[in-house]
Amino acid sequence: YPTCTAFSKNRTPYKPAAPMLILMGENDDWTPPEACESLEKKMQDSDTPITLRLYPDTYHDFDAPGMPMHVRMDGEQEIDHAQLLRQIAETQERGYSRMESRQIRGVVNLSYPVLGANDRMLAALNVPYIERIDKKVNPSLDEVQIIVHEISARLSKLMGSSSFGT
Numbered sequence: 730y731p732t733c734t735a736f737s738k739n740r741t742p743y744k745p746a747a748p749m750l751i752l753m754g755e756n757d758d759w760t761p762p763e764a765c766e767s768l769e770k771k772m773q774d775s776d777t778p779i780t781l782r783l784y785p786d787t788y789h790d791f792d793a794p795g796m797p798m799h800v801r802m803d804g805e806q807e808i809d810h811a812q813l814l815r816q817i818a819e820t821q822e823r824g825y826s827r828m829e830s831r832q833i834r835g836v837v838n839l840s841y842p843v844l845g846a847n848d849r850m851l852a853a854l855n856v857p858y859i860e861r862i863d864k865k866v867n868p869s870l871d872e873v874q875i876i877v878h879e880i881s882a883r884l885s886k887l888m889g890s891s892s893f894g895t
Contacts, residue, residue, distance in 0.1 A: 754787030
């Protein structure tokens with residue numbers, strides 16, 4: 730169940746090592762297929778094409794028999810897929826995410842990627858920032874953001890990334 734968003738909008742062309750077959754549910758609500766459809770079109774004339782097979786009337790985890798569809802938790806908010814795609818695009822453009830928590834008032838979530846060889850994302854550092862209201866002196870949100878950026882850049886360099894933070 731890939732998320733093809735990063736590859737369909739990537740500045741540098743995606744080049745898989747071999748032809749690829751992606752199997753997805755047509756109604757996947759966790760990793761919507763639109764970005765994979767775009768990537769498939771982009772790669773159709775490539776020497777390593779991508780074939781996307783969408784199964785009609787199916788959702789995420791379609792290959793796990795008996796597994797229920799996504800079950801909403803108490804208090805879980807609806808996801809506006811257009812807004813989510815805009816947030817993903819903005820995050821890709823900036824190289825990080827800084828946004829108010831959708832679950833907890835007063836929390837700002839910071840997220841930076843950890844990149845590896847070929848600058849592929851391996852992981853993400855996610856830090857919830859909560860401002861203290863007592864007299865203890867702590868780093869500001871901007872200072873924490875700088876710290877998280879520096880740590881992700883160091884980890885990326887250790888993992889083989891050649892361009893993070895340049």
